[in-house]
Amino acid sequence: MTEYVALASPKGGVGKTALAASIALLLAREGHDVLLADFNFSSPDIALHLSINNPPQTLTDVLKGHIPLNGALYSHKAGLKVLPASQHSHSHELFPLLHKHLPYLAEQADIIIADFPSRADAQVLNLLATFDKSFIVSSNDRTSQRRAAEFEQNLRKLNPGRVFHIINQVRPLPSPERTSDVHGVFHVPFDAEFHEALHKGNLHSLFNKPTPALNYITLILRKVFPERIKPGMKIGTLIS
Numbered sequence: 001m002t003e004y005v006a007l008a009s010p011k012g013g014v015g016k017t018a019l020a021a022s023i024a025l026l027l028a029r030e031g032h033d034v035l036l037a038d039f040n041f042s043s044p045d046i047a048l049h050l051s052i053n054n055p056p057q058t059l060t061d062v063l064k065g066h067i068p069l070n071g072a073l074y075s076h077k078a079g080l081k082v083l084p085a086s087q088h089s090h091s092h093e094l095f096p097l098l099h100k101h102l103p104y105l106a107e108q109a110d111i112i113i114a115d116f117p118s119r120a121d122a123q124v125l126n127l128l129a130t131f132d133k134s135f136i137v138s139s140n141d142r143t144s145q146r147r148a149a150e151f152e153q154n155l156r157k158l159n160p161g162r163v164f165h166i167i168n169q170v171r172p173l174p175s176p177e178r179t180s181d182v183h184g185v186f187h188v189p190f191d192a193e194f195h196e197a198l199h200k201g202n203l204h205s206l207f208n209k210p211t212p213a214l215n216y217i218t219l220i221l222r223k224v225f226p227e228r229i230k231p232g233m234k235i236g237t238l239i240s
């Protein structure tokens with residue numbers, strides 16, 4: 001059975017795309033058949049982060065009915081499939097059409113990692129409710145964390161399945177809003193190298209280094225996907 005995994009958040013700039021790409025790359029490196037899909041039509045960054053420059057055909061064209069799904073799938077050299085959204089037409093009105101396309105995604109890979117739009121409305125919640133696992137991401141400020149916690153509660157009402165909260169430190173500490181007193185959530189640390197690699201579009205080349213964020217994401221994977229991660233998995237053996 002294909003597993004559907006979402007990265008979502010009520011607001012942008014919290015590292016959703018960074019975490020979606022990292023989780024997808026790490027699971028692919030473990031030998032899994034992974035598809036990383038960009039559902040964020042308003043701010044489509046998956047292709048940028050993985051140096052897929054101006055993909056000629058995208059998920060946007062699929063939802064408009066112009067091409068079949070496999071016409072918008074790209075094989076990334078790091079061993080995963082990528083389904084980018086258009087960087088030119090930011091068609092967020094296409095989002096509800098994703099429901100009917102999800103079953104076809106299952107034919108393409110064993111694990112689907114989807115980067116959701118930065119919204120917490122009913123459309124987003126309804127699609128998230130159909131997913132097997134959802135990571136709700138917030139940054140290290142109180143407002144972002146409070147909104148993410150509310151979002152998480154609303155999602156649990158629709159889908160009591162597996163919902164996780166990641167607090168991602170997109171800004172360095174010291175900050176007046178330390179996250180160490182918040183319990184029951186994952187805390188990805190600030191990581192300057194990770195940030196730089198994302199901006200250069202070469203996150204995949206960083207995977208031979210045990211940087212703080214990647215180390216922590218590996219730990220998340222061990223907890224959330226215990227059956228998919230081999231005991232010996234080390235960051236140092238990842239993409240070179």
Ligand SMILES: Nc1ncnc2c1ncn2[C@@H]1O[C@H](COP(=O)(O)OP(=O)(O)O)[C@@H](O)[C@H]1O
Pocket residue numbers: 009011012013014015016017018019045118168169170171188189190191192194195196198199213
């Ligand atoms: N753990 C981290 N350490 C340092 N910078 C990070 C971290 N996570 C994300 N970033 C940076 O934060 C910014 C927002 O990340 P992004 O993934 O684009 O957020 P979103 O998809 O939620 O809008 C980017 O500049 C990214 O490089």
Ligand SMILES: [Mg+2]
Pocket residue numbers: 016017018040043045
């Ligand atoms: Mg994003």
